[in-house]
Amino acid sequence: MKKVRIGVLVSGRGSNLQAVIDNIELGLLAAEIAVVISDQADAYSLERAKNHNIPAVHISAKGYKGKRDAYDALLVQELQKRGVELVCLAGFMRIITPVLIAAFPHRILNIHPSLLPAFPGLHVQKKALEHGVKFSGCTVHFVDEGMDTGPIIIQAVVPILDNDTEESLSTRILQQEHKIYSRAIQLFAEGRLKVESNRVSVIGGLTESNAFLINP
Numbered sequence: 571m572k573k574v575r576i577g578v579l580v581s582g583r584g585s586n587l588q589a590v591i592d593n594i595e596l597g598l599l600a601a602e603i604a605v606v607i608s609d610q611a612d613a614y615s616l617e618r619a620k621n622h623n624i625p626a627v628h629i630s631a632k633g634y635k636g637k638r639d640a641y642d643a644l645l646v647q648e649l650q651k652r653g654v655e656l657v658c659l660a661g662f663m664r665i666i667t668p669v670l671i672a673a674f675p676h677r678i679l680n681i682h683p684s685l686l687p688a689f690p691g692l693h694v695q696k697k698a699l700e701h702g703v704k705f706s707g708c709t710v711h712f713v714d715e716g717m718d719t720g721p722i723i724i725q726a727v728v729p730i731l732d733n734d735t736e737e738s739l740s741t742r743i744l745q746q747e748h749k750i751y752s753r754a755i756q757l758f759a760e761g762r763l764k765v766e767s768n769r770v771s772v773i774g775g776l777t778e779s780n781a782f783l784i785n786p
């Protein structure tokens with residue numbers, strides 16, 4: 571099977587990046603990471619990439635305050651140069667602009683640690699606890715011009731326990747992130763994601779494992 575060439579955009583520790591690397595190396599994911607790009611020079615994600623001989627590039631945002639378009643044009647240039655077909659945001663802490671979106675229409679994925687559309691933005695595990703919801707989880711979605719909006723591909727549900735803290739909940743959600751991000755990338759690689767308006771369907775039908783997951 572042809573491998574999809576992905577570019578992963580990161581800012582920090584990169585545990586989702588690591589899960590994708592591991593699944594590729596295990597032969598579970600028909601993808602090849604063409605480049606990992608960080609806006610932060612000291613992101614541990616860059617080390618992870620180097621440890622696996624994956625091109626790791628730091629593109630500094632210095633001097634690009636208020637010039638998001640210009641910064642994204644640098645990203646597009648680097649991604650296109652590397653022959654990237656699918657862009658995966660994995661803890662990339664910048665708001666992306668139409669410049670990037672137009673260059674990769676329906677070809678940018680994001681992972682978010684809540685059941686969207688509930689709790690977009692930051693500190694979402696804390697917000698879920700404060701709100702008292704009984705279930706949270708994570709979502710992989712195509713990126714559009716909104717903040718954590720865009721057609722949803724897959725979600726995993728994580729029940730919230732009475733004694734949960736922000737940390738314990740984040741840890742359990744992260745475990746599921748590591749599973750569903752690779753699953754979504756694999757569905758993309760297989761050409762099985764069909765987007766119609768805001769709905770994503772899986773060509774060949776849904777199975778429980780690619781429709782939803784409920785995890786204790």
Ligand code: GRF
Binds near residue numbers: 661
């Ligand atoms: C994850 O919780 C992801 O959902 C969010 O940012 C965090 C990144 O974590 N978008 P990591 O860098 O992949 O460990």
